[in-house]
Amino acid sequence: DVKVTQSSRYLVKRTGEKVFLECVQDMDHENMFWYRQDPGLGLRLIYFSYDVKMKEKGDIPEGYSVSREKKERFSLILESASTNQTSMYLCASGTGGVDEKLFFGSGTQLSVL
Amino acid sequence: EDKVVQSPLSLVVHEGDTVTLNCSYEVTNFRSLLWYKQEKKAPTFLFMLTSSGIEKKSGRLSSILDKKELFSILNITATQTGDSAIYLCAVVDSNYQLIWGAGTKLIIKP
Numbered sequence: 001d002v003k004v005t006q007s008s009r010y011l012v013k014r015t016g017e018k019v020f021l022e023c024v025q026d027m028d029h030e031n032m033f034w035y036r037q038d039p040g041l042g043l044r045l046i047y048f049s050y051d052v053k054m055k056e057k058g059d060i061p062e063g064y065s066v067s068r069e070k071k072e073r074f075s076l077i078l079e080s081a082s083t084n085q086t087s088m089y090l091c092a093s094g095t096g097g098v099d100e101k102l103f104f105g106s107g108t109q110l111s112v113l
Numbered sequence: 114e115d116k117v118v119q120s121p122l123s124l125v126v127h128e129g130d131t132v133t134l135n136c137s138y139e140v141t142n143f144r145s146l147l148w149y150k151q152e153k154k155a156p157t158f159l160f161m162l163t164s165s166g167i168e169k170k171s172g173r174l175s176s177i178l179d180k181k182e183l184f185s186i187l188n189i190t191a192t193q194t195g196d197s198a199i200y201l202c203a204v205v206d207s208n209y210q211l212i213w214g215a216g217t218k219l220i221i222k223p
Contacts, residue, residue, distance in 0.1 A: 004155070041215060042119075042215035043203075090155070090156070101158050102147075102149075102211070103155075104155035104156045104157075
């Protein structure tokens with residue numbers, strides 16, 4: 001079975017802390033994505049990666065960075081967490097190409113106090 | 114600017130009812146439209162639509178795309194409490210970027 005694993009289901013951090021969200025997929029997918037999901041706003045793309053060490057900004061990259069050192073792992077980093085980064089973060093991986101379908105992790109609910 | 118709009122934003126019906134969820138889009142270079150179901154955890158894939166007028170069906174769920182009027186509908190017949198979820202619509206553009214709608218929250222009352 002296809003699997004995308006996010007390291008934490010719930011996280012509580014303080015303003016100014018550095019936060020790491022980890023995502024691992026076991027499907028050998030080229031593409032990986034980080035989204036945040038807020039009520040009424042749907043899924044908004046933060047960053048995506050289409051290959052190891054490659055990254056592209058999404059719609060809302062400010063305040064975030066990413067790392068993809070290995071194909072199966074895509075990390076989202078909040079250098080200095082702020083309260084407006086309280087959100088549900090979803091990682092996804094996809095096959096790419098014509099039949100692109102995304103497989104999502106279970107999400108990390110991050111609260112920044 | 115490309116956008117995808119889902120309606121209604123939320124919907125409450127009784128078990129056994131039929132529901133229709135809407136997804137309209139304005140996307141410059143349309144490639145396909147995707148429907149996902151999100152319960153408490155990860156969104157799961159339902160349908161991919163690329164051609165107008167061809168209904169995709171899976172059990173009590175079906176979906177169709179109208180590329181002339183730029184919308185898709187997702188129908189659920191004989192709803193069950195397990196259909197309660199957020200239903201997400203996304204359009205894939207020619208660069209394989211996904212543009213997401215805000216979702217429709219569906220609640221099925223027993």
